[in-house]
Amino acid sequence: MxxxxxxxxxxxxxxxxxxxxxxxxxxxxxxxxxxxxxxxxxxxxxxxxxxxxxxxxxxxxxxxxxxxxxxxxxxxxxxxxxxxxxxxxxxxxAGSSVDHSAGTVTPDLATCQDCLRELWDLADRRYRYPFVNCTNCGPRATIMTSLPYDRSRTSMRGFWMCARCTTEYHDPGNRRFHAEPIACPDCGPQLAWDTARGEDALGAAIVAVADGGIVAVKGIGGYQLVCDATDDQAVRRLRRLKARQRKPFAVMTGSVAEARRLTPLTEPEATVLASAEAPIVLCAGTSARLAPSVAPDVAELGLFLPTSPLHHLLLAGLARPLVVTSGNVAGSPIVIDDLAATTELGPLVDGVLRHDRPIWSRCDDSVARVVSGRTTLLRRARGYAPDFLRLPCATTAPVLAVGAQLKHTTTLAVEDRAYLGPYLGDLENAETLAAFERGVARTLRLHQVSPEYCACDLHPQYLSTRFAERWPAGRRIPVQHHHAHVAATAAEHGVDGPFIGIAYDGLGLGEDGTFWGGEILLATFREHRRVGRFGLAPMPGGAAAIRRPARMALGYLYGAETRAEPLHAAEAAVLLDRLDPIEVRGIRSAVGKRLNCPVTSSAGRLFDAVSALLGVCDSASYEGEAPVLLEAAAAGHPDGKVLHWSLRRQEDLWVFDPVPTLRHLLQAAIDAPPGAVAARFHTTMTEVTVALAEQVASDSGVRTVCLGGGVFQNRRLLTQVLDGLREVGLHGLVSAQVPVNDGGISYGQAAVAAARLDRR
Amino acid sequence: LGHGSGGRLMAELIDQVIATELGVTAPPEDAALVGIADLDLVFSTDGYVVTPRFFPGGDIGSLAVHGTVNDLAMRGARPLALSLAYLVEEGLPIEELRRVTRSVARAAAEVGVPVVTGDTKVVGRGAADGLYVTTTGLGVRLREAYPSAGSGQPGDVVLVSGPLGQHGMAVLDARAELGIDSGIISDSRPLHRLVAAMIEVGGAAVHSLRDPTRGGLASALNELAAASGVGVELVEQHLPVSAQVAAACELLGLDPLHVACEGCLVAFVAPEAADRVLTAMRALPEGEQARRVGVLTQGPVGRVLARTLIGSHRVVDMLVGEQLPRIC
Ligand SMILES: [Fe+3]
Ligand SMILES: [Mg+2]
Ligand SMILES: [Zn+2]
Ligand SMILES: [Zn+2]
The missing domain is CATH 3.30.70.100 (Alpha-Beta Plaits)
Structure with a gap:
């Protein structure tokens, strides 16, 4: 041969x-x-x-x-x-090429099984070493200074590898071959607590938590605040410290088995919990083992597993579930700097467990939930960001999409890749705004890209829109908020051709200058046409109505757009009797004179109003509390009979008139518990949504329905709507990798911008 | 045009249309300096539109006097003379014109400045909304007075002369009949004596002065910070807001930082002179409630922050048109 x-x-x-x-x-x-x-x-x-x-x-x-x-x-x-x-x-x-115009940053991954085995193996040289990692796990995005990903361009560059680590690093047969953050007790980072080091530092932190204290711990993407999740006093103190009244805390447990001891888990939930991305998973259920103040009044528990060897060591040492929450003060971004941790968090807590491996890029914990068997992200950060997502239409020029205002994210689009950055928070917070600006600079430097176009919202007062003004008008691509919401869903699923978009959320500015939020759009990536909406209502005091759902209820009572008989004060007597008459009189007058009463077609505001009308929530202590509590109240009532509802044709639009529904709801509430009526409201909203989709589908012939907007964080509504769409033969889609809330806006903006640039 | 509430849209309109067409680069000042021989004249003009024309604490006539006198004062000027122009819609009761003019005369006499010239035009019904008043003021710069929008320095102390939002909320309350017996009275008053007292003890250490009228303190500070190339850090709980204004703002969902004042000023003063200037301000009735509310920082340039009770900082943006809710 x-x-x-x-x-x-x-x-x-x-x-x-x-x-x-x-x-x-x-x-x-x-x-x-x-x-x-x-x-x-x-x-x-x-x-x-x-x-x-x-x-x-x-x-x-x-x-x-x-x-x-x-x-x-x-x-x-x-x-x-x-x-x-x-x-x-x-x-x-071979060495990496220096051309890194389209470099990819890999997200941080939780400790793998092989490394865990070493962590607990007495004979291993990395026994109980808090920084054990390999090519399959460990920090990535958060320690990277620039691309390509080599040790010299990570925060590990200050640690000289010892002889044994060097051998492993260069041995192609070793699982640490080219593991850039490779380290061992001889050559790698060390823990510190005050003047103590190593095991002593860890031990001190464990004692502090065991004694009911609160400890700041340097995690993967930032400092975290940690306390005993079974100690109500400690958790209450943590709430005061963070100025966080009722918003649920996430709980970390050592293993899936321990998580199951808190609350029953479905198989898909267990799988996500144990994944390398290791997000916080919102699981249906509550736990009697946890302190009542961990997650008051809600029907879900946020659980996650250790995200680093250090967390494994803490959990093992304490042998109890821990509250682990981002280390920040009320709305500020998570602290990553050791000095800031000592000076800002230090005085508030009982100690700071730090180490000498710097965090270069901030990354909060991700939040996921399993809906209809599928993992959906509510917050995309550690473990996921800044991995790229595909764009259905490649962009002809680099685009920076700067997102919305709350739950802020940015997306950099290069060719067909969309680098969706980690969740940051509310831009009105000055530290968050500064972090956003620094994050953008860092991302552009990392990718060596200078974006020719900037995609932004229509809202002139979003601080992201203000940032976009750095681009000349001809290079700004404004994208309507709800178009971005539904385009995000369509883009993630690679939808081809026109689709029906159903965007239910709090508020977004529409082209007509009113605030939208209960919208049916007929859309492509390039454009959208509004074909349906919810009936309008005034928001008395604008943002003040959002913080206080009771005001929103008064808005529907005194100023709802309707073809039906307007609501009468007598019908809402329970609400009116409960409120301060001065507030009621003032709001009624402001609504009458249209004084700072922007009108909205928002579905989110309708959920708010219902929550107040049923006495579930008058004032929200965190964004979305009213609908969260409404859904929780409905949880004990699996079936809810539909309430009256009315859909009408008005100037080329399908309009859902909420007034007949609210009237029936108030009647029903006279002799039924709020939860039962809340369940009926969910059923009604489902029927209305499916009916709207069906009408538009039969008008247009389009069968694909993309859902978007924060209201679809409501598990019950989302599940029912997806089922309902399937029953009538429509193809309902919701995003999974991209949050349905405003965290997904930047990705949607990028998809729209790319499509618009395509035909310039 | 949707530029009615002042703030950024208005700034853009002036910058991109009016200044461009006039071929001038308009510095963001309340009044202009005009040098003649060894005299520094200060010159300012302003049009007044307010609904309703009569409100607790004043009316369109007194407002037109105070507004222009204050614009002169913000450049460190002593007012010398005023002109007065009316644009009247046919059908306005003569009695009302008489009442407004009487108010102009009383205000001018109290300031101690004569109305030396004027003009009256009547336009057809619907061509105007009742009555518009324009006043022009001429003043002379006080010695040692060099206040300018662009003169703030990092480290300067930010002083505010009195409670915020009184005028805007008084007018809104008069318009809305809120049914909350608010008792809010406009702060409309002249500030030239207060400025003279500040200059007397502070001199050139008084770097910048501004009366936060439309767009409120937030807009005034954003303009000054950008012009001076500095940042501003306010302490939220030090901002003077009366209980009534706070309650009315809460009810209407307004931020007092965005509500207009007509008898209040904000000053950037060099730190070594701040206590002296503050003491001099407090000695006068219009400065009785003056207080230190923040400091100027290196930056970010043009950014105004307020430190909240819980220790975080919020961005205090300039108002674009109406306050629009931003929460999703
Ligand atoms: Fe939204
Ligand atoms: Mg003026
Ligand atoms: Zn590993
Ligand atoms: Zn080593």
């Missing part, structure tokens, strides 16, 4: 292939198959120059995907013959 002919090829692999141990995998495969050449990181992808006999080369390409490491994701492999290249014998991992 004659010697097999050697062929050369250039193989380009696209996807999540950097910082996940992909190159070592390629190395091992090439060595096994006798392929010569080299592999290197280039831009956001990996380039392999390979030569070998045709059969082996084909097998090499075929096996690339199968042998890829667990956290890699291969989107595309391009193979081009490259006869010009002459490759020497053997295979090598």
């Amino acid at each position: 004659e010697a097999a002919e050697r062929v050369c090829a250039r193989i380009e692999v696209y996807g999540r292939v950097q910082a996940v141990g992909f190159r070592p995998c390629v190395y091992r495969l090439a060595t096994e198959l006798g392929i010569d050449g080299f592999v290197r990181n280039a831009g956001g992808h990996v380039v392999i120059s390979a030569s070998g006999c045709r059969q082996n080369l084909d097998e090499f390409v075929a096996r690339l995907e199968r042998t890829a490491p667990p956290h890699a994701r291969i989107d595309r492999v391009d193979v081009t013959p490259d006869p010009s290249t002459h490759l020497g014998a053997g295979f090598a991992i």
